[in-house]
Amino acid sequence: MSSGLSVDAVDGPGGEEKPPEDPEAPQQLAGRSPTRIALGRLARDKVAVVGTVVLLILVVLAIMAPLICDWWNIYPDQKDPNAPTPSQMLDGNQLPSFGPPQYPFTWDHPLGIEPQSGRDNLALLLYGLRTSLTVALLATVFSTVVGVTLGLLAGYAKGAVDAVLSFVIDFFLSFPFILGALALAPIITSRFGGDQDTLRRAELLSLVGILVLFGWMGLARLIRGQVLSLREREFVQAAQVIGVPTWQILFKELLPNLVAPIVVAISLSIPAYVAAEAGLSFLGIGLTESPSLGKTVNSAVNYFERYPLYLWTPVVTIMIMVIALNLVGDSIRDAFDPKTRR
Amino acid sequence: MRDDRLVTIQAGFPVGGRSPAFQEDPLFGYVVRRLMSSVLVILLASFAVFAIFYLGPSSPAQPVCEGSGRACTPERLANIEKSMGLDKPVLEAYGTYMKGVAVGREVVIGAAEYDCGAPCFGISYGTRGEVTDELKERIVPTILIAVGGSLVFLTVGVGIGIAAAARRGTIGDRALVSGSLLVSSVPYYLLCLLAWLYLTLKTDIFPTTGYFPLSDGDPFKTFTGLLLPCLVLGVASSPVYARYSRGQMVDTLGDDFIRTAKAKGLAGRTVLLKHGLRAAIVPIVTIFGLDFGTLLAGTIFTEKIFDVDGIGVWGLDAISPPQDLPVLTVTVLIGAVFIVVSNLIVDLVYGVLDPRVRLG
Numbered sequence: 001m002s003s004g005l006s007v008d009a010v011d012g013p014g015g016e017e018k019p020p021e022d023p024e025a026p027q028q029l030a031g032r033s034p035t036r037i038a039l040g041r042l043a044r045d046k047v048a049v050v051g052t053v054v055l056l057i058l059v060v061l062a063i064m065a066p067l068i069c070d071w072w073n074i075y076p077d078q079k080d081p082n083a084p085t086p087s088q089m090l091d092g093n094q095l096p097s098f099g100p101p102q103y104p105f106t107w108d109h110p111l112g113i114e115p116q117s118g119r120d121n122l123a124l125l126l127y128g129l130r131t132s133l134t135v136a137l138l139a140t141v142f143s144t145v146v147g148v149t150l151g152l153l154a155g156y157a158k159g160a161v162d163a164v165l166s167f168v169i170d171f172f173l174s175f176p177f178i179l180g181a182l183a184l185a186p187i188i189t190s191r192f193g194g195d196q197d198t199l200r201r202a203e204l205l206s207l208v209g210i211l212v213l214f215g216w217m218g219l220a221r222l223i224r225g226q227v228l229s230l231r232e233r234e235f236v237q238a239a240q241v242i243g244v245p246t247w248q249i250l251f252k253e254l255l256p257n258l259v260a261p262i263v264v265a266i267s268l269s270i271p272a273y274v275a276a277e278a279g280l281s282f283l284g285i286g287l288t289e290s291p292s293l294g295k296t297v298n299s300a301v302n303y304f305e306r307y308p309l310y311l312w313t314p315v316v317t318i319m320i321m322v323i324a325l326n327l328v329g330d331s332i333r334d335a336f337d338p339k340t341r342r
Numbered sequence: 343m344r345d346d347r348l349v350t351i352q353a354g355f356p357v358g359g360r361s362p363a364f365q366e367d368p369l370f371g372y373v374v375r376r377l378m379s380s381v382l383v384i385l386l387a388s389f390a391v392f393a394i395f396y397l398g399p400s401s402p403a404q405p406v407c408e409g410s411g412r413a414c415t416p417e418r419l420a421n422i423e424k425s426m427g428l429d430k431p432v433l434e435a436y437g438t439y440m441k442g443v444a445v446g447r448e449v450v451i452g453a454a455e456y457d458c459g460a461p462c463f464g465i466s467y468g469t470r471g472e473v474t475d476e477l478k479e480r481i482v483p484t485i486l487i488a489v490g491g492s493l494v495f496l497t498v499g500v501g502i503g504i505a506a507a508a509r510r511g512t513i514g515d516r517a518l519v520s521g522s523l524l525v526s527s528v529p530y531y532l533l534c535l536l537a538w539l540y541l542t543l544k545t546d547i548f549p550t551t552g553y554f555p556l557s558d559g560d561p562f563k564t565f566t567g568l569l570l571p572c573l574v575l576g577v578a579s580s581p582v583y584a585r586y587s588r589g590q591m592v593d594t595l596g597d598d599f600i601r602t603a604k605a606k607g608l609a610g611r612t613v614l615l616k617h618g619l620r621a622a623i624v625p626i627v628t629i630f631g632l633d634f635g636t637l638l639a640g641t642i643f644t645e646k647i648f649d650v651d652g653i654g655v656w657g658l659d660a661i662s663p664p665q666d667l668p669v670l671t672v673t674v675l676i677g678a679v680f681i682v683v684s685n686l687i688v689d690l691v692y693g694v695l696d697p698r699v700r701l702g
Contacts, residue, residue, distance in 0.1 A: 167379065174383045174635075174685070175390075176677025178642050178654070182661045183391050183670055275529040282531055283646065283658060297535070304539045315536070319528055326527035 034336070035259060041335040048331035054324040062133050065126035074109065074120035076127040076291050089118030101307040111313050114296075115303060125313055127291035132321070135204065136273035139211035144266055146212060147219030148258070152250045154220065155227025166224070169217045177214045178283075184210055185285045200289040207286050211273055219265045223258060230254055260336040267332040271325035278318050293318050369693075376689060380682045387678035389436055391671050396432040403428050405664030406452055406467050425450045439464065439671075463675075464668030468660075473668050476656070477676070483553040484645070484652035486564075487571050488638045492630070494576020499583030500626060506584065507591030508614055519588070522581030530578045531643040537574045538647050553650040571648045575641070579633075586629060590622040597621070624696045631688030635681030653677070 032040075042048050061068070069075065075083035091097045096113035099106045111121035154165035188206035230236060231254075239249050278294030280286030287295060293314040300311035395402045403423045407414040423429050427438060427450075441447060446460035456465045456472070463473040502522075506515045541547045548570040554563045594600065595618050603613045642654030657673035660666035 167382075170379070171383050171386055174678055174681045175387050176636075176674060176681060179657050179670075179674045179677045180391075182657050183394055183674060186661060186665070187394055271527070279529060279531050279643065283642070285658075285661065297532070301535065301539070305544065311539075315532055319532060322529055323524060323527040327523065330523060 038260070038332075038335040042331060045331045045335065047327050048335070051324045051328040051331070054320065055328060058129060058321055058324070059133065061126055062129040065123075065130050068126060069120075069123045072122065074123040076119060076123040078117075078119070084118065086116075086118035089113050090115070095307070100309050112307070112309050114299075114310065115307065116299070121296075121310060121313060124291050124296055125293070125317060128293040128296060128314065129317065129321070131204070131287065131290045131292050132274050132277055132318075135208055135211070135277045136270050138208045139215060139273045139277075140266055140270050142208065142212040143215040143269065144219060144262065147216035147265070148223055148255070148262060150216070151220035151223025152227055152254060155224040156231055156246075156250055156254070162224075165220075169220055169224075172214060172217045175214065178280075180214060181210045181280060182285055184213075185280075196289060203287050203289055207277065207280065210280075211276055215269065215273070219262070219269075222261050222265065226258055226261060227254055230257055264329075264333045264336055267329035268326075271322045271329060274325060275318070275322050373690065376686055380686050383682050384675065384678050385440075388671060388675040391674045392436050392439065393432050395665075395667050395670075396428075396435070401428065402665070402667040405666070408664065422452050425452060463672040466669050467666045468664065468669070473672050476669075477653075477672055479555075480651060480653050480656050481676070482555070483568070483650045484638060484641055484654065486553075486568055487575060487641050487644055487650065487652065488634065490568060490572030491575030491579065491641075491644075492634065492637065494572055495579040495583050496630065498576060499580035500587045502580065502584040503587030503589075504591055504614065504619060506588045507595060507618075510592055510595075515588075519585065522584050525578075526581035526585075528578075530575075531647070533578050534571075534574050534643055534647045537570060541570060542648075551648050553652070568650075571644045571650065575637075575644055579637075583626070583629075587622065587626050590625050591618055594618050594622040624692070627695060628688055628692060631684050631691070635684035638677070638680040638684075 073082075077083070078085065089096060089098070090113075091102075094116050095102060096109075096115065096118070097103075098113065099109050100112045109120050109122065111125060113119065114121055114124060150165055150169075154162050154169070185206060188202070188209060236249060236253055239253050244253070277286060278292065278297070281288075281292040281294030282298045284295075284298065286292065296314040297311065297318070300307070300314065304311045401419060401423055403419060403426055404414070406426070407419045407422050420429075427435055430438075438447065442449070442458060442460070442462035442464065444460060446458055446462045449456045449458045449462070449465045451465060451467065451470070454470070456470075458465060458472055458474075461474055463477065465471070466473050466476065469476070502518060506518045509515050538551065542549065542551045548566075550563070550567055551570045552567050554560060554567050556564050558564075595614075599621075600613060600617055603617045604610075608617075638653075641652060642658060644650065645652040645655040646658060653673055653676060657670055660669035660673065
């Protein structure tokens with residue numbers, strides 16, 4: 001954020017309208033869509049580029065997790081018949097028999113072995129990344145769909161529908177999120193009790209469900225506000241006059257005008273969901289069956305002095321991921337709307 | 343999430359956009375309407391938790407049945423459910439619960455009977471003590487942490503924001519803006535955890551953390567115990583406030599009245615604080631009020647990591663089996679009350695702070 005945009009353009013929410021500081025704009029008379037302009041700005045933003053590269057590396061690592069683990073001959077759990085049993089990996093104190101903290105570094109297990117369970121830390125990390133990104137992406141997709149749809153409806157429909165939807169938005173905003181998640185998590189999960197594999201999937205879905213349930217309101221309110229003003233514009237009135245069906249006005253006329261706030265909301269909600277997943281798992285109310293970075297942090301706390309590597313790898317990974325996502329999200333917001341700076 | 347709210351709030355509050363003409367009874371009607379919807383939100387939130395457990399797969403009476411020492415047969419479970427009134431429809435049971443909150447009631451758990459005075463939030467299945475009594479104890483550390491943390495981030499965060507706005511465009515300002523983004527990107531619980539591990543356990547910088555009740559008669563210990571939790575909470579929230587108040591100040595400092603104040607020869611500090619901050623403080627207070635409820639309801643990480651027996655940890659403990667429905671209901675209820683009340687106060691105080699705003 002310190003680069004790319006000059007500080008003058010960065011300051012002041014809702015200040016005087018400045019012409020976009022785009023050096024190429026005067027020469028190029030051909031029209032460019034706002035999205036193109038934003039992408040151009042983004043490509044010149046060094047922070048955004050670095051953040052995107054970091055994220056791409058993380059995403060590739062997450063996608064390739066099974067391949068990497070296969071190739072390295074490491075396993076995130078003991079289900080695989082080839083996986084070593086805990087007794088092969090641990091000594092009498094439940095500490096690893098290879099690698100840190102008691103023995104020198106070994107390439108077989110570059111990030112060490114988890115105490116108590118004897119699983120490989122690198123495998124846990126890669127699969128944890130995978131879980132984290134999956135949950136965040138699913139939650140973002142669903143909460144965006146819900147938020148946009150309800151926001152469009154509330155803004156476009158006057159009267160009772162708007163009043164009810166606005167109340168629902170206010171209600172969920174007033175609901176203490178973590179306590180709500182506390183109450184809901186075990187109930188949804190136990191509905192799907194059964195074998196470990198179903199339970200794992202149920203847990204993942206219920207976590208996504210909880211994140212969506214408490215995550216759609218911000219966007220819905222934003223969209224509602226935008227639609228309230230867009231609704232009175234000529235192009236919408238024209239569409240109404242010539243008898244365009246309502247759903248078509250909503251999704252074909254209004255939605256394209258809302259791309260910028262939606263993209264911004266998406267880019268800022270992904271890091272929030274990544275952090276929330278790890279946070280809930282850290283508290284023990286998120287994921288218990290799937291590998292999760294937050295869960296690893298929680299169990300590593302007891303070993304922080306004897307085995308710092310075990311604690312710091314998931315901590316640093318979460319930090320890098322969330323910081324990179326936030327920096328990119330912030331750059332995207334700047335690119336789409338350089339006026340709103342706080 | 344937080345950023346979303348900031349944007350929404352900015353868009354949602356008309357400042358000076360209303361007609362200045364005084365309406366018939368603007369304030370009274372507005373207050374009544376806001377109060378009613380607030381009460382409705384709180385009732386719905388507590389009912390939601392209640393209903394979740396009713397519709398859940400295992401009966402809320404299950405832990406009571408299992409905890410009594412004898413085998414929990416289906417007949418015994420049914421008997422206990424009946425004695426607790428859990429066989430009734432969910433609305434009726436909720437009605438009984440709410441009546442208890444208003445006037446007190448007799449609570450029956452299995453064979454035992456308890457006389458629970460108003461406001462009665464039930465009897466904890468775990469401790470068999472009145473939930474209300476424990477609530478009174480546990481609410482203190484939660485409020486202390488939230489208030490202490492707020493003091494830190496309001497002074498540090500807003501202070502830094504003002505300083506940066508006054509030096510706008512310098513290297514210090516740029517460093518602050520990018521630095522604050524970096525700090526606010528680190529998930530709060532990681533910051534909290536690392537602070538506890540390395541400042542309390544490993545080194546002796548903050549040797550005793552935790553909550554030591556004031557009733558122990560050692561206020562200094564209470565203070566030092568909560569100092570680190572408050573500092574961490576404050577530091578973690580400061581960047582958001584620094585950035586926000588910087589933006590507001592920059593906006594305000596560009597206004598004509600600031601130029602007038604400077605032109606008539608007022609000292610720089612007076613212009614900055616008396617004229618600039620006075621005008622910029624309104625949106626900052628708004629954000630603070632909207633956040634404070636969430637802060638109170640969400641000190642759960644602080645409490646868990648620093649081992650403070652507050653509301654959040656209470657709820658967390660109540661959820662791990664054996665589940666304690668009365669405790670869980672009251673934590674959600676209190677969380678919703680915190681949020682709703684602080685939002686209400688913001689709306690009402692807003693008109694006082696900014697005379698241009700007309701409520702109604």
